[in-house]
Amino acid sequence: MGVHLQEAMRRAVDESDKVRGSTSPNPPVGAVVLDVAGAVVGVGATQPPGGPHAEVMALRDAGERAYGGSIIVTLEPCDHFGRTPPCSQAIIDAGIAQVHYAVADPVSYAAGGARTLARAGVAVTTWHDATPVTQGPLRAWLHRQRTGRPHFTYKYAASLDGRSAAADGSSQWISGDQSRARDRAERSKIDAIVVGTGTVLADNPWLTARNPDGSLTDHQPVRVVVGTRPIPPEARVCDDAAPTVFVRSRNIDDVVEALKDHVDVVVEGGPHLAGAFFKAGMVDRITAYVAPVILGSGTSAVVDAGVGNIADAKRFHCESVSLLGDDVLISLVPR
Incomplete structure (x- = not known):
C-alpha cells in the first residue's frame, strides 16, 4: 500500500x-x-x-x-x-x-x-x-544564500518577568529539565555557539552537545567566546571536548568575520552581547525558554539593544509556541 x-x-x-x-x-x-x-x-x-x-x-x-x-x-x-x-x-x-x-x-x-x-x-x-x-x-542555509552571512539565533532562558539571572547573579537553573535536554540536543545540529566572556567567567559553561545520558554527541559546535577579558585556562570551554575560538573584540563585525565559514549559529549570551546583536540588526530568530518563576530583580535577558523609545522597539512575529514540562518555548522571527 x-x-x-x-x-x-x-x-x-x-x-x-x-x-x-x-x-x-x-x-x-x-x-x-x-x-x-x-x-x-x-x-x-x-x-x-x-x-x-x-x-x-x-x-x-x-x-x-x-x-x-x-x-x-x-x-x-x-x-x-x-x-x-x-x-x-x-x-x-x-x-x-x-x-x-x-x-x-x-x-x-x-x-x-x-x-x-x-x-x-x-x-x-x-x-x-x-x-x-x-x-x-x-x-539557516537559505538565509546564508540570501545574505552571505551566518544565520544567528538568539537563545535564552528567562523568568516570567524577563530575568536571566537572580539578584546575586545565579542562573542555574531557571529552566527545567526538559528545556535543558532539548537545548543540549539542539546543539548537535548547529555550527557554532557564541557567548561573552562575562558568561564564561560567571557560569563556566561547557557549551557542548550531549545525548540524553550525558555523553557527548558525535558533532560538536564550535564554541566562540567574545570579549577582551582574559579566560582562565581551567575554564570548561578551554578543554578538548569541542573546538573553541576566542574573538578578542566587542565588535559584532569581528564576530561575523570569525564565523564567515559557518551557517547556523546560536548566540547564548550574556545580555550585553545579546544587546549588541539586536542593535546591529543581526538577530534572525529568537528561541525563548520562559520558566514559570518570578525573580523580581536581577539581570535582564537583553541589555542596551538600541531602543530609546517604543517606536524603536524590536518587534517579532511568533512562529510557534510549545510546552516543555512547565516551561514555554517560543520561536520568533523579525517582522
Whole structure:
C-alpha cells in the first residue's frame, strides 16, 4: 500500500533534520523514493562535505525498485559537477518518472536540475507548501544564500518577568529539565555557539552537545567566546571536548568575520552581547525558554539593544509556541 505524498515529504524533512550540523557548508537535504505502487523503497540525506547528496543516498537505498517511481526531496536536485556529480543525472539514470521538490535551489551554479529533468521527460512538481522546509532544516542555509552571512539565533532562558539571572547573579537553573535536554540536543545540529566572556567567567559553561545520558554527541559546535577579558585556562570551554575560538573584540563585525565559514549559529549570551546583536540588526530568530518563576530583580535577558523609545522597539512575529514540562518555548522571527 502506497503512502501519501504529504507523508513522504514529512519523512524527507525528518531525514534532513537528522543531518543538520553535519553538512555545512552544504545544505541538509532529505529525500524519499517511492516505487511505482507508492511504497517507500529508499530514504536518504546529505552526507558530510564531499559525500553523496540526499538523492543519491535515497536512490542507492532503493536500488532497482526506484525505476518508474518517484522521488520527493526538500531541495531542487543540483545540476552541476562539484565534489560529486549532479543529482539530476543520477535521477535520470535511475529511471525515476516523477520528482517533487519543496524549494528551488538559490545557488546559480547548482540550480537548473528541474529544467534538466523535465527535458529528459521526467515529470517535475514544485511542492505546494515549502514552509516546513524553509522554517525548518533549510532555514539557516537559505538565509546564508540570501545574505552571505551566518544565520544567528538568539537563545535564552528567562523568568516570567524577563530575568536571566537572580539578584546575586545565579542562573542555574531557571529552566527545567526538559528545556535543558532539548537545548543540549539542539546543539548537535548547529555550527557554532557564541557567548561573552562575562558568561564564561560567571557560569563556566561547557557549551557542548550531549545525548540524553550525558555523553557527548558525535558533532560538536564550535564554541566562540567574545570579549577582551582574559579566560582562565581551567575554564570548561578551554578543554578538548569541542573546538573553541576566542574573538578578542566587542565588535559584532569581528564576530561575523570569525564565523564567515559557518551557517547556523546560536548566540547564548550574556545580555550585553545579546544587546549588541539586536542593535546591529543581526538577530534572525529568537528561541525563548520562559520558566514559570518570578525573580523580581536581577539581570535582564537583553541589555542596551538600541531602543530609546517604543517606536524603536524590536518587534517579532511568533512562529510557534510549545510546552516543555512547565516551561514555554517560543520561536520568533523579525517582522
